[in-house]
Every structure is written in C-alpha cells, then in structure tokens.
Amino acid sequence: MTLPRITLRDAAVVLALLAAMAAEALWFPFHDAPLTWASWVLVVGTALPALVRRTHPGIALAASAAILLPLTNLCPVIHTGPFAAMLAGYWLARTRGTRVAVTAGVLLVPWVVFLMSRGGVDKLLTLDLPKNLAFIALPIVLGLAARYRSQSVQALVERAEEAERGREQEALRRVGEERLRIARDVHDVVSHSMVAIIVQAGVGSHLMDADPATARQTLLDIRRISAETLTDLRGILGLLREEDGEAAVEPTTTLAGLADLASTLQATGLELDLQVDVGDEPLSTTVDVTAYRIVQEALTNVLRHAPGSATRVRIVRIRDTLSVEVEDQGGQASGAVPDGTGNGLRGLRERVRAIGGQLDAGPRPEGGWLVRARLPIAASVHHAPALAQERA
Missing domain, CATH: 1.20.58 (Methane Monooxygenase Hydroxylase; Chain G, domain 1)
Structure with missing residues (x-):
C-alpha cells in the first residue's frame, strides 16, 4: 500500500x-x-x-x-x-x-x-440539534460547490483549447485549398505560355534568314506572351500577400488575437491585467506567434492550477528584444502545482530556443508563478522550422 x-x-x-x-x-x-x-x-x-x-x-x-x-x-x-x-x-x-x-x-x-x-x-x-446537523451539511455543500466550479473551469479550458484547435485546422484547410488553386492557376498559365513561346521560337529560328520580317514578328509575339505571363503570375502570387483575401495564409495565433483570448479566460473568473506595447513597427511572424503561444500556455496553467488568481500579462518591446511576462498571485489550486517540467512548458522552451530567445518559468518567492521570456526582434526567416512546426 x-x-x-x-x-x-x-x-x-x-x-x-x-x-x-x-x-x-x-x-x-x-x-x-x-x-x-x-x-x-x-x-x-x-x-x-x-x-x-x-x-x-x-x-x-x-x-x-x-x-x-x-x-x-x-x-x-x-x-x-x-x-x-x-x-x-x-x-x-x-x-x-x-x-x-x-x-x-x-x-x-x-x-x-x-x-x-x-x-x-x-x-x-x-437548537443544538440543527446546529450540529449543519456542521455535517455545510462542509459537504461547500465541497460539492468547489468540485463543480473546478469541473466548470476545466470544461471551459477544454472548450477554449478545442475551439483554438478547430480554428487552426480550419485555417490550415483553407490554406491548403488556396495553395491547390494557385498551383493549378500557375500550371495553366506557365504551361500554356511556355508551349506558345517554344513554338514561336522554333518558327522564328527557321524563318530568320528566309523571312526576316516574319521572324521579327515572332520575336515580338514571344515578348508579348512573356509580358502577359508575368502579369498573370504577379496577379496569382499577389493573393498570398493580400490581408483581406478569402484564405488566410498567416497563422491565426498571433498577438492580435490576445483580446479574444483574454475575453474567453476572464469568463472563467480569471482576474487578468493585459498590457501590450510592441511599438509601431510590426513583429516578424515567428516572434508574433511565439509570444502568443507563451501567453496562451501560461494562462492555461493559471486556470488549471490557480483558478481565480489575479494574473498580469506584460508584453513590451525593449530595443531589439520583445519581453513577455505572465505572473499570477497564486490561489486555491485545483490540482497539482506545476514544477516547470510539463510538456507545455517544455514545448515553449523548445519554441523560444529555436528563435534564439530565452524562457524562464518557476514559482515566485511571494507566491504564485512567473513565466518570463526574452525574444529577439530580429528572429525571422532564419528560424523557419519553428514556424513550420506551428503551422503543422
């Protein structure tokens, strides 16, 4: 035993x-x-x-x-x-x-x-009898209330996570469909144009000496077809840079979605103080996604292990570094207190390390939990594997 x-x-x-x-x-x-x-x-x-x-x-x-x-x-x-x-x-x-x-x-x-x-x-x-019987009923009622609240918070967390997964899967599905459509358009435009250019070039080479005027017209046709093809390709590939297109190709989990995340978690009773100051210059996609994931994972841990705790989220740009801090004041834990070795924090450390940043997580001396990350603003295409893993 x-x-x-x-x-x-x-x-x-x-x-x-x-x-x-x-x-x-x-x-x-x-x-x-x-x-x-x-x-x-x-x-x-x-x-x-x-x-x-x-x-x-x-x-x-x-x-x-x-x-x-x-x-x-x-x-x-x-x-x-x-x-x-x-x-x-x-x-x-x-x-x-x-x-x-x-x-x-x-x-x-x-x-x-x-x-x-x-x-x-x-x-x-x-009156001593009902008073003593109340000593039986009161702890049971309070215990059941705490149990139902814990289950309610856990259900909200699971629904939020499921909704997040659903949004990401829907975004990936739409991106896949858009990529297939663009691939078909590129294939049609390029294959048709290249065949036409090859045929025109063959005709021109045969008529170069016998009929210079026709050969010259053939070269002009090749130039026109090439220009039209280039215009079509620019139009097709330009869809990838449209912000209001039908299919989003940028990840949906960025700092722009923190307000929605905060609203969802505040509905569970979490006292959340959100402070975001990243300046006017846009962040690279990799840093943006990583910062969002840090906040999301940290707030989820607060709900699991210290529901109702006062929590502060502070995201600020300090010169060439993005500072992300999530700290809670602690509270009545609904489960085991994390020791910083769980899969969630381990995944965050790997993600932050992949873009050259640093992440620390652990208990605060005065109680509660603190997650602090320093992300280099310069992290971009050189750290594409981390972003690819996020999209996958």
Whole structure:
C-alpha cells in the first residue's frame, strides 16, 4: 500500500486544529472539566486525521467522527473538536462527488444524534440539534460547490483549447485549398505560355534568314506572351500577400488575437491585467506567434492550477528584444502545482530556443508563478522550422 503524501500545508492545518482545540481547552473549557494527559492525547488524535484529508478523505472522516465519542467524555473540547471531521467532509465531497458525499452525510446524522443524546434526550429538542446537523451539511455543500466550479473551469479550458484547435485546422484547410488553386492557376498559365513561346521560337529560328520580317514578328509575339505571363503570375502570387483575401495564409495565433483570448479566460473568473506595447513597427511572424503561444500556455496553467488568481500579462518591446511576462498571485489550486517540467512548458522552451530567445518559468518567492521570456526582434526567416512546426 502506498503511503499518503503529506505536505507542509497538511502539517500546518493539523497544527492550526491543535491550536484551536488547545485554546478552547485552556481558556473556554466545557463545564470547567479538568485537563488530564488523556485529554491531550485525544486532542492530538482528533487533529491527526487531517493529515490525510486530501488523499484519503473517507478514512480521515471516519477516524475524526469516531474519536468524537471519547473526546466528548474525557476532554473539555466540544466546539472545535468537530473541525477535523468537517475538513474531511469537505474534501470527501470535493474529490469523490455527490453520491459518496451524500451517503457519508446520511450515515453521520444518526451518529451525531447519538452523541448529542448522551447529554440527555431533552438536548435533542433544542437548537443544538440543527446546529450540529449543519456542521455535517455545510462542509459537504461547500465541497460539492468547489468540485463543480473546478469541473466548470476545466470544461471551459477544454472548450477554449478545442475551439483554438478547430480554428487552426480550419485555417490550415483553407490554406491548403488556396495553395491547390494557385498551383493549378500557375500550371495553366506557365504551361500554356511556355508551349506558345517554344513554338514561336522554333518558327522564328527557321524563318530568320528566309523571312526576316516574319521572324521579327515572332520575336515580338514571344515578348508579348512573356509580358502577359508575368502579369498573370504577379496577379496569382499577389493573393498570398493580400490581408483581406478569402484564405488566410498567416497563422491565426498571433498577438492580435490576445483580446479574444483574454475575453474567453476572464469568463472563467480569471482576474487578468493585459498590457501590450510592441511599438509601431510590426513583429516578424515567428516572434508574433511565439509570444502568443507563451501567453496562451501560461494562462492555461493559471486556470488549471490557480483558478481565480489575479494574473498580469506584460508584453513590451525593449530595443531589439520583445519581453513577455505572465505572473499570477497564486490561489486555491485545483490540482497539482506545476514544477516547470510539463510538456507545455517544455514545448515553449523548445519554441523560444529555436528563435534564439530565452524562457524562464518557476514559482515566485511571494507566491504564485512567473513565466518570463526574452525574444529577439530580429528572429525571422532564419528560424523557419519553428514556424513550420506551428503551422503543422
């Protein structure tokens, strides 16, 4: 059996519970009950199950609820004693879902009624009964609410990623169709013109001595056909440079799309401060795409690991370098905190390295996470492999 992984946060929660119960026992004892060594053993035993509340919430809840029986007999702690069980109930609802949480709550009701009846049946007719039953319901409701929120945020992230993939695939499909159309046009124009030129050149070479006037006209026809072909090719290839053409050949994931990305993520509750100052001179496509990808990956990680965290995105041109910074303040993590070795950050490092830049990612001393990149403005066609990988 794998031992549960206990973190400093778990230990801190246990210490907080011990402090609360010790304060009640020392300063607000129930009916001035005496404190013995057994009382302190029970206090410690009541708090210890909180160590595994996240990894084994069912065991933690059962142990915390069971120890309430001797606790109410031997220790003057009745107000803070149920806190460990409440925390375990919260994590049981958050990690195991509605069915398990409701079942556990129903099973706890007779146990709470039994514990209260030991102080006299009349106590069941007071407001203490609904108050103690609320101690069961409240953690379960809060845990289920946190679970549903986490699932909602995850669904929004997945839909945003799926929509992004769909836009890229649609753009690639349209680019492919446009390339095929242009290839057909180029083939038709060039093949027809080259055949005509070859035939005219053959006729002219035979008539050069016998009929110089006809040979001269043949050369003029070759010149005209060449000029017309060049005009047609310029018109066809000019479509590749049109900004408002029917098919976009530039990647759709550039800094121009940050506003749409920010709107989507802010709908999930993310507090986003977006600051972009890249100057008037346009960026190369490679740098533009790379900067967008850095921001997109960093914000996605914030949603996964610190939903609702205040986040700042700052993109600024500093002489010949584009600085990209994404930092969040941290928050209640919905999953494991990233260690910077995931596939997303690894892919970003490879992408930044391919254009001669540098990327650093890691936790901030004051909490949260920071992703910082420095991209050379001069990165362009010399780093075409990175752009080709993006389009693929």
